Amino acid sequence: MTSFRDVYDVVREMGAELLAISGDHVWAHKAFSRSLDGVPYPLLADWGMAVTKLYGVHNAERNCPIRSAFVVDREGILRFVNAEFNTRDPGHYAQVLEELQKLP
Secondary structure (H helix, E strand, O other): OOHHHHHHHHHHOOOOOOOOEEEOOOHHHHHHHOOOOOOOOOOEEEOHHHHHHHHHEEEEEOOOEEEEEEEOOOOOEEEEEEOOOOOOOHHHHHHHHHHHHHHO
């Protein structure tokens, strides 16, 4: 497992949704998606960094988000945070799936 693309169907089977949010402009998201032959989940642009600041994962020195993963339940309650998410670590993807399984 090397991307959320690889586990998107599993996430959906759990009744969850996956959203990708970055500080890049929507045009960068389109180019990124094209480079991967598309992604099955929405790519959201946080151009003003409001969401990354709200979730405490904004690197002010570099003015960019810190790569992170969150699990938010259906009630909008934050249940899990990995503020050091490493896209090359299969264990980090597995960790997110484990946390999703804990949700009621």
